[in-house]
Amino acid sequence: MSDSLPQKTYDAFLFDMDGTILNSLASAERVWGRWAASHGLDVEKFLPTMHGKRGIDTITELNLPGVDPVAEAAIILQGEIDDVEGVVPIPGAIEFLASIPPEKWAIVTSSPITLAKRRLAAAGITEPRFIVTAEDVKVGKPNPQCYILGAERVGVSTSQALVFEDVMAGVKAGEAAGADVAVITHTHAHPFETNHLKIADYRDLTTHMNPDGRLSLQRK
Structure with a gap:
């Protein structure tokens, strides 16, 4: 496990939804x-x-x-x-997502599109330009199909993407897709072991875009 931010840069960020950018x-x-x-x-x-x-x-x-x-x-x-009572954004998520150029990120969720839209609205998170939902794949997480498709929609290679996840099924999907993974721990009642970057929430994070258009994570 590590809480040190990666020094490398990425072409895009791919986010799971539930437990990762919102708490449902x-x-x-x-x-x-x-x-x-x-x-x-x-x-x-x-x-x-x-x-x-x-x-x-x-x-x-x-x-x-x-x-x-x-x-x-x-x-x-x-x-x-x-029932969307109590659906709220992960602390700092709205501001963090706003710091990413809209063409540089996507949501990749196991939720069907109707539920994804409902929960995003309840949490006050603007729908992204790119989204992959349950209907878009034949096999769900931990199969990597969803993250491969998410990267394709943004127009990047999975090897050049950073996946944000909160549960093991999603972490395995990101790994199998060939992406780097960051684990959001805000909703973890029982932490799981991982060698990936662990982030409690987004309150002290922002995104920096280099002149070459690549993204990096930075502390505020």
């Missing part, structure tokens, strides 16, 4: 907790397993008898769209 933990755990309880799951053990992945992937992996993952994911999605 309370909302997500209310909705998923009710669903898990209704299916007889151990809610306390289940909740940490569902973060950072597409809802349909989480449900499919459970392999519950008589459960249609597509139908159940739709029910959960509507519940999350209806």
Whole structure:
């Protein structure tokens, strides 16, 4: 683990959404907790397993008898769209994102587009020029497909991008895509081990753009 900012520069920044630029933990755990309880799951053990992945992937992996993952994911999605109470930006995120040229960053989220738009609005974060959502990929995180697509949309190579993540599924996706990774720890109740840069939040961070158009992280 390291909290020293990387000295290298990047062509673009790619951000996960939930837990990385906004905190939707309370909302997500209310909705998923009710669903898990209704299916007889151990809610306390289940909740940490569902973060950072597409809802349909989480449900499919459970392999519950008589459960249609597509139908159940739709029910959960509507519940999350209806419940955005307590969805707030990670401290400093709005200002930090504003310091990045709009053509130099993207959101790469496991949330469907309708939920992504709803949560961004609730957190007061302007929708970015580029966004990758659950519908855009055939396989979700930890598969790297999402970050490869995010880099393509911004027009950069993943090897020249810095991925911001908060959970292991996303970290693995960023690694597999060939990107550098920074881990945002603001919502971590139980930290996980990583050799990547760890950042609590964005309050003392800003972005510097070099004359060649490449980005670097800087302390304020």
